[in-house]
Amino acid sequence: METGTIPIDDLGGGLDLYRTLESGQSYLWRREDGEMYTDSPAPGAWYATVVDGDVIRVRSHDGRLEWESTADAEPTVRRLLRLDDDLEAIVAAGPDDPLLREAYEAHRGMRLVRDPPFGCLISFICSAQMRVGRIHTMVSTLAREYGDEIEFGGETYHAFPTPAQLAAATEAELRELGLGYRAPYVVRTAEMVASGEAHPEEARGLEYEAAREYLTRFVGVGDKVADCVLLFSLGFDEAVPLDTWIKSAIEEYYPDCDRGSYAETSRALRERLGVSASDASGGSSDESDGGEYAGYAQTYVFHHIRTGGREI
Numbered sequence: 001m002e003t004g005t006i007p008i009d010d011l012g013g014g015l016d017l018y019r020t021l022e023s024g025q026s027y028l029w030r031r032e033d034g035e036m037y038t039d040s041p042a043p044g045a046w047y048a049t050v051v052d053g054d055v056i057r058v059r060s061h062d063g064r065l066e067w068e069s070t071a072d073a074e075p076t077v078r079r080l081l082r083l084d085d086d087l088e089a090i091v092a093a094g095p096d097d098p099l100l101r102e103a104y105e106a107h108r109g110m111r112l113v114r115d116p117p118f119g120c121l122i123s124f125i126c127s128a129q130m131r132v133g134r135i136h137t138m139v140s141t142l143a144r145e146y147g148d149e150i151e152f153g154g155e156t157y158h159a160f161p162t163p164a165q166l167a168a169a170t171e172a173e174l175r176e177l178g179l180g181y182r183a184p185y186v187v188r189t190a191e192m193v194a195s196g197e198a199h200p201e202e203a204r205g206l207e208y209e210a211a212r213e214y215l216t217r218f219v220g221v222g223d224k225v226a227d228c229v230l231l232f233s234l235g236f237d238e239a240v241p242l243d244t245w246i247k248s249a250i251e252e253y254y255p256d257c258d259r260g261s262y263a264e265t266s267r268a269l270r271e272r273l274g275v276s277a278s279d280a281s282g283g284s285s286d287e288s289d290g291g292e293y294a295g296y297a298q299t300y301v302f303h304h305i306r307t308g309g310r311e312i
Helices: 017-021 074-080 087-093 098-106 117-125 132-146 163-167 171-176 180-195 208-215 223-232 244-253 262-273 277-281 294-306
Strands: 002-007 047-051 054-061 064-069 149-152 155-158
Touching: 002 074, 017 054, 047 074, 047 155, 054 074, 054 149, 064 074, 098 294, 117 132, 117 180, 117 223, 132 155, 132 163, 163 180, 171 180, 208 223, 223 262, 223 294, 244 262, 244 294, 262 294
Parallel strands: none
Antiparallel strands: 002 064, 047 054, 054 064, 149 155
16 A cells, blocks of 8 residues: 655645535546535545556645555646636636635635546536436446456445446446436447547646537536646636536626627626736736636636525
């Protein structure tokens, strides 16, 4: 067993592990008490995931982020939890927006995640018309039924299925597991990735809107799901998924951003909430892409509204 610790004070802007992993960004982690996504924080609880065949467990305890794994996992932990992001700089460079400032203040230390692309893609295909707790249960069930079992520390963990493992499932089996109308979407998308027809990773090198368009080729993936994969897996921090909660925020707080279509509304909100990359990093460049870190802002607003921090 490999172990390590990282002082939370050494992380720019800190880390709130509970909010990071239970804010609707990721469904690929499991909390040791089995109560994840029940709106019941468990200070000091271990969270576990499996990446490339290695179990990784993390917890926030006594001012430190602790990890243990079947391998030296610190680089992977840093990537998955985006520990090198300077939250203080990102927040400070954000627009002077009352709702956003309230959300940043209420949920200090919440970071974006960077999940493995295939697991993230399937998770958000499953997310349509579902509450976060139900999505997590559904994704956990897929791992239990089709993923590899890995023994670690006297416990059995399940990796998220590979594309080939999930492509071998039948639509009927997935319906029995509660996926409903999402079952054929999951099977067909897994088949596309397993066969080499397409892979979400291929969107990484594209321009943002071209990357979003690329991801919509997968069955069951519209603009919102594509934006979630871009933001929570592929590093497109300008992506602004327009889900029900964000649409409510637009109606109440940003009505001028409603442009009548997903693409135009998303672009308007991105410009409203985003900052330039140079501002976020403290640089002096005059260049601005008009939306850098808008995805961070979206995630804070989403979590703030979903958890009742603001009445709508």
